[in-house]
Amino acid sequence: MTVVCKQWDFTYHNRKLAVMEWGPEQGVPVIALHGWLDNAASFTLLAKLLPHVRLIALDLAGHGLSDHRPFGQPYYIWDNVADVQALVTHLGLNKVTLLGHSLGAGVATLFAGAFPEQVSRMMLLDGLIPLDYPAEQLPELMGKALRRGSRLARRSLKPYASFEQALATRINSRWPVSREAGTWLLERGMKQTAQGWVWRSDMALTQPSIVRLCESQIAAFVRRLTMPVQLVMAERGEELSLIESMLPLIPDLEFKTLVGSHHFHLEPAPAQQVADWFWHGLQQANTQQKK
Structure with a gap:
């Protein structure tokens, strides 16, 4: 079955938010949230x-x-979270399923914690929560972030001479992906200028946050995840140790691990397993609703 991708955007607070959409309009609506420095592709x-x-x-x-x-x-x-709420409102949806990867998983958890009545179920990929920091370290971290942020205006990134050069860098980065997956991400994430190929993403995304969350604040959101949560973590990833303390707080949790990298949802075999688990969860929920 061929799946057609539609691309559209909407405006929220005078900002354009872009969307990629696949599948039938009558299908189960799933809001998908990508990882840091990735994109909808x-x-x-x-x-x-x-x-x-x-x-x-x-x-x-x-x-x-x-x-x-x-x-x-x-x-x-x-x-x-406000942008996701704006998307849900724009679509006129009363309830959605959330699919989040890495940073997107953290956003999904905050959204579902804030609006549990609007989320029917979640699937989170190699992520669950935002990074947390010891409360006593927050003042010092704020100072460091402010000092670093003041230097942002003087920073610039050197353009890549070609798309192929940029692709090779992305394929061999800290979080490697296949050539096909890298092409999907870069076709949406880069643009060609007179100087060469540059990232569309805002360089400010690489700056540390001035205000951060501590463990007790994040735990308050996690405790409100009363909907079914499917969590899939990479066995070879670095994120598993960061979330273990939160797992007992989720009442309806289905936790699994997969052999693969941080971007296992872009690798054919692990992605097929994720899709099978996700679809089974959706079908199970549909069966229960009909009873």
């Missing part, structure tokens, strides 16, 4: 493996084809 493979799902992937602010936040405004993870 991160869900291209899963969309092909879930042809009966209406998969709606948002370019988070400053990523992909979405507008950047105003210069000097920090990128706080919780600001993405």
Whole structure:
């Protein structure tokens, strides 16, 4: 079954937010949220493996084809929650399923904690929560972030001479992906200029947050995840140790691990397994609703 991708955008607070959408309009609506410095194309493979799902992937602010936040405004993870709420409102949906990877998983948890009545179920990929920091370290971290942020205006990134050069760098980065997956991400995440190929993403995304969350604050959101939660973590990833303390707080949790890298949802075999688990969960929920 061929899955067609539609690309569209909407405006929220005078900013354009871009969307990639696959699948039938009458399909189960799933809001997909990508990882840090990725974009909506991160869900291209899963969309092909879930042809009966209406998969709606948002370019988070400053990523992909979405507008950047105003210069000097920090990128706080919780600001993405407002953008997701704006998307849900724009679509006229009363209830949605959330699919999040890495940063997007953290955004999904904050959204579902804030609006549990609007989320029917969640699937989170190699992530669950925003990064947490010991409360006693927050003042010092704020000072460091402010000092570093003041130097942002003087920074610039050297353009790549060609798309192929940029692709080779992405394929061999800290979080490697295949050539096909890298092409999906870069076609949406880069643009050609007179100087060469440059990232569309806002350089401010690489700056540390001025205000951060501590463990007790994040735990308050996790305790409100009363909907079914499917969590899939990479066995070879670095994120598993960061979330273990939160797992007992989720009452309806289905936890699994997969052999693969941080971007296992862009690798054919693990992605097929993720799609099978996700579709089974959706079918199970549909059966229960009919009883």
